[in-house]
Amino acid sequence: DIQMTQSPSSLSASVGDRVTITCRASQSISSYLNWYQQKPGKAPKLLIYGASSLHSGVPSRFSGSGSGTDFTLTIGSLQPEDFATYYCQHSYTPPFSFGPGTKVDIK
Amino acid sequence: EVQLLESGGGLVQPGRSLRLSCAGSGYTLSTYAMSWVRQAPGKGLEWVSGISGSGGNTYYADSVKGRFTISRDNSKNTLFLQMNNLRVEDTAVYYCAKIMGAVGGTFDYWGQGTLVTVSS
Numbered sequence: 001d002i003q004m005t006q007s008p009s010s011l012s013a014s015v016g017d018r019v020t021i022t023c024r025a026s027q028s029i030s031s032y033l034n035w036y037q038q039k040p041g042k043a044p045k046l047l048i049y050g051a052s053s054l055h056s057g058v059p060s061r062f063s064g065s066g067s068g069t070d071f072t073l074t075i076g077s078l079q080p081e082d083f084a085t086y087y088c089q090h091s092y093t094p095p096f097s098f099g100p101g102t103k104v105d106i107k
Numbered sequence: 108e109v110q111l112l113e114s115g116g117g118l119v120q121p122g123r124s125l126r127l128s129c130a131g132s133g134y135t136l137s138t139y140a141m142s143w144v145r146q147a148p149g150k151g152l153e154w155v156s157g158i159s160g161s162g163g164n165t166y167y168a169d170s171v172k173g174r175f176t177i178s179r180d181n182s183k184n185t186l187f188l189q190m191n192n193l194r195v196e197d198t199a200v201y202y203c204a205k206i207m208g209a210v211g212g213t214f215d216y217w218g219q220g221t222l223v224t225v226s227s
Contacts, residue, residue: 096212
């Protein structure tokens with residue numbers, strides 16, 4: 001099975017900051033990598049699919065990059081509504097595992 | 108607008124069974140694969156099971172294989188998860204999620220979740 005790791009596990013940032021979250025797969029997954037945002041008590045929302053494609057309705061300040069085993073989610077200018085937990089997830093082959101999450105909170 | 112609504116959660120004793128349902132609207136369920144994803148209290152996301160659009164292919168996490176069964180009734184736009192021999196560690200919010208396409212593992216729409224609590 002493919003294992004997913006994320007770093008950092010948490011970070012504190014200010015509105016307007018550029019934020020970068022890293023995700024690593026235990027083996028090559030090509031570009032089968034997705035990013036989700038989850039706020040407390042709510043269901044996750046898809047942000048990025050296929051490593052770099054923006055899901056419908058997602059603001060352009062979110063971007064994704066990478067292929068193979070190393071991936072990055074970048075928030076270009078952090079907004080108040082972006083404080084949340086972010087998960088990466090591979091869609092290469094079942095089981096479709098998630099990373100442990102990165103919590104972004106207010107500095 | 109795609110909407111998914113889970114139901115069937117609740118408090119159940121270890122070893123007992125529970126059946127979750129997920130009603131879809133705003134799209135034709137049979138066109139898309141579907142999955143169940145769970146989240147234990149205060150923990151991260153765990154993929155549980157998936158099913159192809161036709162229902163002909165099913166997939167399970169090792170943690171639930173042999174105990175859980177995923178199925179679908181496309182005529183009723185409904186997804187199911189039959190959970191048998193429940194364990195305390197199955198306690199979680201269970202989300203149904205629509206997959207982007209007939210196959211694959213990209214979850215583009217999620218339900219609001221239903222809480223399953225396994226406790227004596």
